Amino acid sequence: MKALPSTQTLSETLHEIRLDDYVARHSDPEPPVLRELRHRANLNLVYPRMVSGHLQGRLLKMLVRMIRPRQILEIGTFAAYATICMAEALPEEARITTIEVDEELESFIEKSLTDAGVRDRVELVIADAEQLLQELDLSSYDLVYLDANKRQYPLYYELLMAGLPSGAFILADNTLWGGKVPDPELHDPQTDGIRAFNTLVADDDRVEKVLLPVRDGLTLIHKR
Numbered sequence: 001m002k003a004l005p006s007t008q009t010l011s012e013t014l015h016e017i018r019l020d021d022y023v024a025r026h027s028d029p030e031p032p033v034l035r036e037l038r039h040r041a042n043l044n045l046v047y048p049r050m051v052s053g054h055l056q057g058r059l060l061k062m063l064v065r066m067i068r069p070r071q072i073l074e075i076g077t078f079a080a081y082a083t084i085c086m087a088e089a090l091p092e093e094a095r096i097t098t099i100e101v102d103e104e105l106e107s108f109i110e111k112s113l114t115d116a117g118v119r120d121r122v123e124l125v126i127a128d129a130e131q132l133l134q135e136l137d138l139s140s141y142d143l144v145y146l147d148a149n150k151r152q153y154p155l156y157y158e159l160l161m162a163g164l165p166s167g168a169f170i171l172a173d174n175t176l177w178g179g180k181v182p183d184p185e186l187h188d189p190q191t192d193g194i195r196a197f198n199t200l201v202a203d204d205d206r207v208e209k210v211l212l213p214v215r216d217g218l219t220l221i222h223k224r
């Protein structure tokens, strides 16, 4: 797990940068269309760092390759970086529904999906995830990538668990939240949301789970 920056020495930071570089060079490279997307996000979007990025993108693609889902639900589209990574390994006939609340991102997302050649495999829904999750028939989704409002993770989780079929997977991003969640003294709405989510999942016998210390933390959850 990454330490909080304030506790890191310069040599620790350099060591970590070298390790990140080594990991990137020994994984599949980032496809040019995604490098271009990140460049466009850096130029045009507020908080461009919200894109999943090279390593996590390759991991998402690999997980889709392994799970072979028929219907993916992504909660929180942003620039559509992760959407495209998952679409890269999507089995024939499979589809992704991706939910984004910010309508100002719509044209950026449309261009990302079209440039990557996956527009016909993705349904973009501009809506609030909490509301949509209460209306959507979740029984046909076998993989969910959870990456929207961190304060609402516990609520998303309960809604997903009520509707997803047995055997479904949930991949929840940012579950280490910058290394803040293990410190019980730290409180803000996002940290409290992720911490409550992590406790909920850890104590839930309906699921198998593993929290991977990749990037900002990625929890893999399997509904029994």
Ligand SMILES: C[S@@+](CC[C@H](N)C(=O)[O-])C[C@H]1O[C@@H](n2cnc3c(N)ncnc32)[C@H](O)[C@@H]1O
Binding pocket: 050, 051, 052, 053, 075, 076, 077, 078, 079, 080, 081, 082, 083, 099, 100, 101, 102, 127, 128, 129, 130, 147, 148, 149
């Ligand atoms: C971390 S970004 C998603 C990054 C993207 N999944 C990726 O990996 O490249 C989170 C996104 O969730 C969206 N979001 C926040 N609250 C939401 C809500 N209530 N419903 C739907 N989307 C929401 C934000 O607007 C933002 O674009």
